[in-house]
Amino acid sequence: MRKVGPYGVETLPSVLVDAPAAPGACRGTLTERARLHWHLSDGGDPAALAEEFLAAHGLPLHDLTRPTPRHQDAGVCGAALYLSAAAGALLAGAPTGAPEPAPTLPDLAVVVYHHGNAASTAPGPPTPWWLGAWTESWTPRQHADAVTRVRAAIGRGDLYQSNLVGHAAAPYTGDPLPALSRLGALPGARYGGVLTGDGWAIGCASPETLIEVTDGQLITRPIKGTRPATAAGRAELLASAKERAEHIMIVDLERNDLARVARTGTVTVDDLFTVRRWCDLWQAESTVRAAAADGLGLADLLRATCPGGSVTGAPKLAALAQISALEPVGRGASMGALGWVAPGRLDLGLTIRTAAADGQRLHTWAGGGITTDSDPDAEVAEAAAKTAPVRATLAGR
Template sequence: MVHAPGSGDHCRLSPSVAPPAAPTACRARHHALRVFAWRRGDSGDPAELLTAFLADNGLPVRNLGRSADKYRPNGHGLLCGASLYVSADAGCVMIQATPGAPSPVPGIPDVYAVVHEHTDRPPPDAPARSAGWRLGPWRESWTPAEHARAVQRVRDAIGRGDVYQVNVVGHGAAPYTADPAAALRRVATLPGARYGGVLAAPDGGWALATASPETLVEVRDGRVLTRPIKGTRPATAAGRRDLLASAKERAEHVMIVDLERNDLARLPGAGPVRVDELFAVRRWCDLWQAESVVSAPLDGDLDLADLLRAVCPGGSVTGAPKLAALRQIATLEPVGRGVSMGALGWIGHDHLDLGLSIRTVAVDGSRVHTWAGGGITADSDPAAEVAEAAAKAAPLRAALAGAVTAPA
């Protein structure tokens, strides 16, 4: 579906909230020109439909990594780039994998792209402060005991040789009152949010905010790279030492690095894949996380559809082997992943930068939704995995409730 917003067709959120990964020079100058949306159950290949839409709107998605004119006139202004969101379910469709349970936010498309133009017109007035903002009680998709049983079922599957690792994710939802704009801004500005930003429907019917620290895929200056994150500890000196010393966390991490190396190696036009950095410790809010950098040169043409099929859904939130892990996920998780565990970012004239939509929340007009989970290996302790998922969700829920986290 393609939609052309009218001149007065703006979301309810303040324009000061930039889309995830939007170039700094473009902020506060965005004007939505055209919108593409695709939902699970729609006909056609979402990867091809999306690529055709962006190509028709002047973005070089048939030949990523090769710079086009920086700004191209389109009859309305100067074409800036496009915001892009791809759900984990859409990624499953792209690679013909088993989809998960239905999304708890069905009003949000599974693929959503907004082509932006630059404009010097004044942005619409920011909405009033969110007076009366209030969150109701959280309702979880599973109890701690049910979550622990899912972890054990993964361990059993690993013992049978069905999989090596599976990422399991839980969902929580809470009712809210008043305008969510300020709450979403708090999420988007959490410390360590490399992809912090907000993406919203033009009519204000839904919005998502991300504080994701993880790069799913970036194409820039003739290289393609990914930065998988795996391994979490509290952001204390003892937590850092424990993460660096953990054989279990390192083995889990290296397994996903190998999966991501394989994903990039399958890309048409990509050269030899290398690991530029392995198991570096970074901070997100009050957690340490282990991150690696995997990259390859682009020696030939790379099409956006081929890129999405290679990297979606992201290996660090599926497991290995990817298709077998997705079959386990579809069986284990009672609620769909919705806007989480997908891709979210920016496509410009000279680069692409998509974050993995972990640490991401959604609002649908009546409820706010969060997701959190972790990778399960043979050595995983069910109680520890339940606690880790809660630790990942806690900063998001605190930000939504109005708490402010000090910068890292």
């Protein structure tokens, strides 16, 4: 574990505060005051570490049901919080997955910001940007074979659904931060932004809410079900019994996750299977809502909701064991949590449609949920469709 004071990123240039879900009116006036980095190899409980670190720096989140204080123009504003998929698996008591392709990235990062005069430096001349060819961590055939193995596990009764995620990496030269920042402008990116550290950076274009808390109300918005953003694609998604069944399984899982930390009888589902657009894809989204149990703190909330059910499967522990056995590399910056925490407010996106830089390579991840009705080749094509806008944006197209 490393507790680090404010600093400029050494091997990647510094940028203005652009953490996903940070208050828009504050982004140009924030200064970093403290940060925490943690890796799995450090040991301990990342959820407890995050809660304790935030409390020590003026952000007590031991009770998320307290009335929201008025936002102050001076002093602490809030903090960016990032938790990897591997850290989420650890919190769930599941295998943490294969070795990470970008081990420079921490598994937990907490960056506390105060209001103040943000340091500004005159930008130098832009460095030429070059992005090389992508190298996949598995071939389309290996991906399809993994889908077949999940279907066999479902047939044996080991689980009902499992998510499979592939990874790719590409070399680059130049400053990767403008490329990562462009992801936030993709249509439908509810959690668009960048988080940087010493030798690493994460760019996010996620449309999915992992968990949002405001005035003691818990909200998660699972996304499951994808089709091309055409009139025919929308009609096909709405009519697909397979996609609807897959979606409802995840909604039930999210209901159960929230019920662990909610007041009894308050979990409800709004907007079941609503079709929304992200880039050139239609996706099905639901909203699950609940009232937080008395005294619910950040650590218990993270333990209940991480990793997100839409990128694990059901039952969650069985799905995570299947994922660990089948995926060739770790999920890195993807399928985790990234967003903003502040007194009375928490808003974390699920890091789908996410890329990362480690000083030498860019990394992307994409996948989908597998059920007994999944077609292996169609699942491979869906993952490619999800990552295509991200890669094109990184390349500057």
